Amino acid sequence: MYCRDINILTKEVIVISSVCNQVNPELCAGCGACMNICPNDALEMTCDQAGFLIPQEVAGRCIQCNLCVEICPAINRGLREVNQYAEAYGCFISDQAERQRSASGGAFVALAKAVINLGGIVYGASFDEDYHVKHIGVDKIDDLQLLQGSKYLQSEIGYSFRSVEKHLGNNRLVLFSGTPCQIAGLYGYLQDRSLLKNLITVDLICHGVPSERVFQDYLAWLQRKKHSRIKAFTFRSKKAGWNNFGCEAHFENEKRYFRMWWTDPFMIGFINNFYLRSSCYHCPYVGLPRWGDLTIGDFWGVDNEHFDRKGVSVILINSKQGRWLFENLTGVDLFKADLRQVVKHNFPLRQPAEINPKAAAFFELYRSKGFAAAQQKYLKFPALKFILFKIYWYSQFIFGERWYRRLKAKF
Ligand SMILES: Cc1cc2nc3c(=O)[nH]c(=O)nc-3n(C[C@H](O)[C@H](O)[C@H](O)COP(=O)(O)OP(=O)(O)OC[C@H]3O[C@@H](n4cnc5c(N)ncnc54)[C@H](O)[C@@H]3O)c2cc1C
Numbered sequence: 001m002y003c004r005d006i007n008i009l010t011k012e013v014i015v016i017s018s019v020c021n022q023v024n025p026e027l028c029a030g031c032g033a034c035m036n037i038c039p040n041d042a043l044e045m046t047c048d049q050a051g052f053l054i055p056q057e058v059a060g061r062c063i064q065c066n067l068c069v070e071i072c073p074a075i076n077r078g079l080r081e082v083n084q085y086a087e088a089y090g091c092f093i094s095d096q097a098e099r100q101r102s103a104s105g106g107a108f109v110a111l112a113k114a115v116i117n118l119g120g121i122v123y124g125a126s127f128d129e130d131y132h133v134k135h136i137g138v139d140k141i142d143d144l145q146l147l148q149g150s151k152y153l154q155s156e157i158g159y160s161f162r163s164v165e166k167h168l169g170n171n172r173l174v175l176f177s178g179t180p181c182q183i184a185g186l187y188g189y190l191q192d193r194s195l196l197k198n199l200i201t202v203d204l205i206c207h208g209v210p211s212e213r214v215f216q217d218y219l220a221w222l223q224r225k226k227h228s229r230i231k232a233f234t235f236r237s238k239k240a241g242w243n244n245f246g247c248e249a250h251f252e253n254e255k256r257y258f259r260m261w262w263t264d265p266f267m268i269g270f271i272n273n274f275y276l277r278s279s280c281y282h283c284p285y286v287g288l289p290r291w292g293d294l295t296i297g298d299f300w301g302v303d304n305e306h307f308d309r310k311g312v313s314v315i316l317i318n319s320k321q322g323r324w325l326f327e328n329l330t331g332v333d334l335f336k337a338d339l340r341q342v343v344k345h346n347f348p349l350r351q352p353a354e355i356n357p358k359a360a361a362f363f364e365l366y367r368s369k370g371f372a373a374a375q376q377k378y379l380k381f382p383a384l385k386f387i388l389f390k391i392y393w394y395s396q397f398i399f400g401e402r403w404y405r406r407l408k409a410k411f
Pocket residue numbers: 101102103104105106107108109123124125126133147148149150151152153154155177178179204205206207208209210296297298299300313314346348
């Protein structure tokens with residue numbers, strides 16, 4: 001609800017309200033900065049109809065201080081002087097077990113270990129026991145595995161910005177990793193710029209985040225199919241090679257599920273932009289320069305000399321702080337990469353995702369008949385495309401991986 005006030009100089013009636021009334025819901029990225037900054041805990045993040053977190057006022061608590069509006073990155077662009085340059089490196093961590101747990105080459109865990117070894121704390125996204133994704137802080141090397149691996153959902157920030165601020169205030173080194181909109185939210189939140197000297201941020205090259213609601217229904221659908229509860233799930237199983245990633249689930253009755261992305265309904269819907277958050281289709285954080293001190297991603301388009309089936313990451317160095325941490329990396333193989341090549345093969349470094357023209361029809365059916373019916377109609381490759389993909393997939397065992405990768409790069 002809007003509140004009214006009067007400007008005593010102009011006598012003009014002005015409208016004061018919390019961010020909930022001021023932000024364009026299509027552009028709100030759900031970063032949680034507004035909830036963190038509110039001095040009276042008047043905002044909470046709730047799930048909207050499509051399954052995305054949005055801020056909501058707690059009745060009667062807003063004191064109209066306007067802080068949430070002032071720091072919201074969807075309302076105020078340019079809260080941070082964006083970084084000036086980017087240098088690109090390819091990276092893979094030498095420890096094979098670490099690399100196996102990582103989505104690509106393990107750039108994140110290498111950076112995180114360097115920070116923990118320097119006495120710092122690392123924030124990132126972790127699954128909870130019900131497969132909701134939440135940001136947590138970790139300062140033990142053994143706990144880093146909670147943050148490893150991509151979770152293709154929006155991570156709930158909770159009050160982690162407040163806890164980052166507390167550590168920075170105590171002069172502790174903090175590494176904060178997340179999607180670029182979360183990094184922008186953190187910089188908006190941290191009003192005391194003197195705190196930034198101990199903060200290093202890592203943003204992800206980001207395709208966009210899919211709906212949490214659709215994901216939970218997909219998990220329920222899988223559990224019904226296998227008549228058992230899931231005990232482990234990954235979006236980036238390397239069973240068929242890191243670049244042919246797929247979803248893998250282990251069930252309590254010891255059954256298993258593994259599908260490469262082009263046969264798994266949730267991944268087909270994610271990659272084909274059926275249910276991304278609406279802000280992702282207008283994402284202002286695509287491209288260069290970046291918001292984080294460092295950027296990490298999959299090194300799609302890596303040259304044959306450095307290609308490795310176990311995964312290769314790309315790291316962009318965007319600032320002096322980023323360079324400092326990069327120089328502290330140990331236990332990794334690094335090689336200089338051509339930034340233009342990296343941009344060419346990774347669309348979120350050029351433009352936002354485009355909504356699938358059938359997204360509205362998918363949601364209509366999903367709402368009326370549920371996930372099983374909607375996936376049956378919309379989240380399957382047409383028969384011909386499926387057969388072509390299959391032929392293409394098996395061709396690598398006949399003509400070799402180089403041929404396969406060369407063909408892939410053409411599409
Ligand atoms: C939603 C999403 C979309 C992505 N889109 C692309 C893309 O289009 N192109 C590309 O090259 N790379 C993309 N990535 C990044 C990619 O999946 C890998 O994270 C990257 O290659 C780094 O891998 P790694 O081996 O270094 O580390 P990993 O161990 O896989 O990295 C883990 C890091 O990812 C963070 N993370 C994981 N899930 C989330 C989440 N839900 N929200 C916020 N942070 C999260 C963790 O906090 C940690 O910092 C995306 C990641 C996510 C989460």
